[in-house]
Amino acid sequence: MIKKIIVILAMIGLIMMLFPLVTNFEFLENLNDLSTNYVSGSVNELNSQNVVTSVIVTYRGLDTLGEVTVLFLATAAIGFLLKKKKTKKRGSSELLQTASSFLVALIILLGVYIFTHGHLTPGGGFQGGVIIATAFLLLILSDVNIKFNHTILQVVESFSGAFYVVIGLIGLVLTIGFLNAKIIPLGEYGNLFSAGAIPIIYSLIGLKVGSELTNILDTMRGE
């Protein structure tokens, strides 16, 4: 009884807290100064079509580095806490195995496309990395006894993480700011090789996220 009253009181408190958000809401007719700066800077200074990507990778690059670090810590914790015991299991049907060995390459291609075109189309390193991890999930589902080479996964993960920080530090050395994309020539607007270092940084993030999530999936399935 008391529990229910407390829950109802907490809900009323939440409604009181959030109600001003609804009543004070008004549509903005113009972008504010910061947004205007980001939108014009993304197109004019960075040559990037996707404003979201240039904000994530360059203007708020340090936050993205933090996100990648959080993901790395989560992977390390899961690998540390869940020990792997090996058991033999029954394999899946031949239909699934044949179809998935055909599909895996296509799914990886889609993931690579999404993170290399992060500055041109929606999507980027995190989304592409997750799609690559789902390709490996399909492999795990189709062949239960499959083993991944953990050395390669770890090498890919550590090298992409290290290069990501090195690119940021190059920006500091050239005194244009940490993780600034202007450390290499910007190229032509709208091309694949444009927007400075953004495609490189996003590809590194994509590889890192993909290998980390594959590692998580591989650890979780271990019985």
Add this chain to the structure above:
Amino acid sequence: MISVIIIITLGILMIIAGIVALHLKNLLAAIITAGVISLLASVIYLILGSPDVAMTEASIGSGLTTIIFLYALNKVRKEKKDD
């Protein structure tokens, strides 16, 4: 106008799915209902004009999280059986 109606409908569906996920006794069904919430949220993001967030929500929220929850559920069940 029509997009507002769609968004409100999807929001109500999300709330219903959340309540259903809390009250389901079958944990497997509850996990899948929680994945449906993320899927509906990603459709809302797409209608509101943010395809980047929609892609993240659809792939991580409704894809990977559901799979990891399923693996965790499997593990918990196995360990209960062993005890």
